[in-house]
Amino acid sequence: MLNNLNLAEAQAGLAKGDFTSQELTEAHIAAIESARDLNIFVTETPERALADAKASDKRRVTGEVGALDGLPIAIKDLFCTKGIKSTASSHMLESFVPPYESTVTAKMLDAGMVMLGKTNLDEFAMGSSNETSFFGPVINPWKRNSDNKPLVPGGSSGGSAAAVSARLCLAATGTDTGGSIRQPAAFCGIVGMKPTYGRCSRWGIVAFASSLDQAGPLTRTVRDAAIILQTMVGFDPKDTTSADVPVPDFQAMLGQDVKGMRIGIPNEYRIEGTDPEILALWEQGIAWLEDAGAEAIEVTLPRTKYALPAYYIIAPAEASSNLARYDGMRFGLRVDGDTLDEVYENTRGEGFGDEVRRRILMGTYVLSAGYYDAYYIKAQKVRKLIADEFSLAFETVDAILTPSVPSAAFGQGEKSDDLLGMYLNDVMTVPASLAGLPSISVPAGLSSDGLPLGLQLITKAFDEETLFRVADILEQSARFTAQPGRRA
């Protein structure tokens, strides 16, 4: 089946004329239809995809094709797509149809992407299990050996991760604020990559926490991540935090070696409660890189444990500010009331789900008079210390290796009543987010219960080249070929 090819293979097949983009796209549309019970897509766009595919096939005849020409890809429903509903999986934006295209998706369309549709996510990207979506949870295509319970795909890019894992698309876009690409990638046995803050324009992506949000790819291979990322990045004058820096050729870093490279191992990631199998996999990962000629060096990041509480002040604070725009006046839901204030309150009371409401209230609290210094400024100071610790570590090492998540995917509803337990999912991904560093989760093994586990690599800012170079070796060593039970 054509939907079982990875993106690089599909690209080669199209170039050789083995099949057309229309055939490739039809295979993916059929795959999506066969997996509707997993609730992966908020909006399917098959007609649009077929039109894109036919246009691509025409371009190929003339030889003028882009880097993603004819390749069927899914887009997280947090990216605004012109003329196509963009909901952030929220009741608030349930019928919002943007009259503009996000910079990242515009670049991918320019490169010839075939857009299959918009994937489900945690509401406004706030969550680690995709269970906060207004449109219901996404089901992970993987199951435990020991039972038949539906598992979460992770979040917030849970639909994108599940879509790539179940072979419903060749690749998908995600966004990562505290782990929202890397954690679902680990839970679904795929590659998830968060670039340096500023690499991808945030313009046209529904904002959650603006100093942390970054777009990135979810794919089945490291090479595919490099191919997709190449088209997503680049300076954009419409985003003031977009970095005006040269973009390297990411694929050029693949197939090299890691001889003599120094890989940092931070002891502070041996976090209490981490699954022992994951700690063992981490040891295995260290051994793989040493076998490939790298040197493993202990580094210390002493304030790692404070990253998560700092994040749960900073991200809600920024969210409470960003989400103030949903007032029922210019776009989105409006719920009537007797006074203007009542309209605001009714609209926001009905439009936001429980987790979003909780985070807005938390953010409002830490920003309110009397608490601002004690919580918000304190968290920003801790953030500075964490960023400085990474800078210091990168004076002696080229990359840092850690697990991606402290556990394998858990069951639907298993952590719904455990707020802080749910937040702990991001304990290993949040530090790099606070520091704005590029990082990647690579599938590296299976748990004894048959679930995928990931390892995370982190490098210094704007050094995606080293990240891809090491990730490539990690992928080759791990030889992760397992596939989920549910795939199309």
Add this chain to the structure above:
Amino acid sequence: MSVDKSTVVRIAQLARIRISEDDLGALAEELSKIVGWVEQLDEVDTEGVTPMASTTEGTSLRQRDDVVSDGDCRDEVLSNAPETKNGYFVVPKVIE
């Protein structure tokens, strides 16, 4: 510090979110739990540390040329509005 019901009412008002009386107790409990947990940051010595608002600090923000770069799209701007009239947003009465 624990967050009580009256604090939830106050911040919900600041955030313009209607919350039913029935939800106040649970929200106060949840927020207290989160606030109590983030207070572990007090263990960190941050004396003399400059707060970090963004990882792009140190890079200077640019100013674009002062020219019209977008516009002439009134209908598109209004296309998602809950209510419009004669090319304007219609909002509830603000002044009595």
